[in-house]
Amino acid sequence: MPTLRQLEYLVAVADLNNFGRAAQACNVSQPTLSQQLHALEARLGVVLIERHSSGAQLTPIGREITARARRLVVEVRDLRDLARRAGELLVGTVRLGVTPTLGPYLMPPIVAALHREQPDLRLHIRDGIPQEQALELSRGDLDMLLSPLPIDGVDLEVAPLFDERLLLVAASDHVLAAQRTLHIDDLAGLQVLCLDRRHHLHRQVAEICSGFGMELLRDYEGTSLDSIHQMAVSGVGLAVLPELYIRSDVLGRDGSVVLDVKGWNFTRTIAAAWRTGAAYRDAYRLIGERIKTEAHRLIG
Known part of the structure; x- marks a missing residue:
């Protein structure tokens, strides 16, 4: 054999x-x-x-x-x-894959809280591209994944946790920043920055641009939310950024504003995933609930 x-x-x-x-x-x-x-x-x-x-x-x-x-x-x-496990719910090291558009802005308080509550638990957090990490999860190289939907993989249990708003950000001296009332029609023809196409966020922003006549800047794809934000501040284009990123106080340190556009109502759904039948599935579900609670505390 x-x-x-x-x-x-x-x-x-x-x-x-x-x-x-x-x-x-x-x-x-x-x-x-x-x-x-x-x-x-x-x-x-x-x-x-x-x-x-x-x-x-x-x-x-x-x-x-x-x-x-x-x-x-x-x-x-x-x-x-x-x-x-030997009968313990949260013991040992959990390899957690997290998208870089979420992890740094959500996980720090969760990691601290879990360490206080479950001192024998170790979280090995790895940033990565969601599609690639879903494959790693399926083949057993990761134990759990935190990612925007969709999560595509073989024999995975997926648990939606919360919805996060996607907000439109411009430089504070952008022509739209001075307008008191903005409508979707005001966005036609404007240029929008985004991450490279491997990210879920890229695909969402591309759909938004297609639906509202905006231009997605293919030559200025950023490598991180910070790079997208910085380019927006410098006037290269608008940026579509997740709410948790914006609430991490990035807007308090430089010249950018969130545009209030009537009819702008875009979100992404964040979910946790683990292998169907995994030995630690109860622990993963508990971690997912802890993440959900913290996210609702941060964004309501």
């Missing part, structure tokens, strides 16, 4: 399409990983991986076997987690 370690190597190669990176991810040498995968193919009597100079690709039967291997690997990890 194949060993669990061989299946872990196969899943790693499938995810990374490269023997060297897969070996590094599994903390083994490349010859060891390659040898074990050859042994797995010999044991099963099929070719699982096409090896070539530019990388590695799964064969059709390799894809089928890898999908089943992934489920087995994740289930074994969950069994190990369940054993480590």
Whole structure:
């Protein structure tokens, strides 16, 4: 029978399409990983991986076997987690993936509160792109994910937590900042900044711009909310920013204002996710509720 370690190597190669990176991810040498995968193919009597100079690709039967291997690997990890729990709800390290458009502006008070309430809990927080982190969650590299919807992944339980407003921000000397009454029609033709297209926020802002005749500035995609905000302050364009970011007092330190536009009513839904049947699912649900409570305290 194949060993669990061989299946872990196969899943790693499938995810990374490269023997060297897969070996590094599994903390083994490349010859060891390659040898074990050859042994797995010999044991099963099929070719699982096409090896070539530019990388590695799964064969059709390799894809089928890898999908089943992934489920087995994740289930074994969950069994190990369940054993480590030893009857405690919040003990050990939880690997939490968080979008960078949310984590820095929401998580600090939550982390502090959880540490006071559950001193044996450790949160290992990793910023990342939501779509990429959903894949990491599905394959067991993350335990829990906090992200805007949609969260797409295999065998995930998704729990919506709260809605966050998206607000329109301009430089304080922008022509619209001096107008007492603004309507959606006043926005037509105006230029809008946003993050790069890997972020959920980019897609939402693109839809808003398309619906109201605004121009999304593709040549000025920011790498963070701070960079978007700073470009807006310098007059490059308007910015659509999440409410928690704005409430973090960024507007109190420089020349920008939130525009009050009649008919502007855009939000994003923030959700928590974890693997279906995960050993710590009750703990993840409790953490999600704690996040929900704190978010409602901050934004009502």
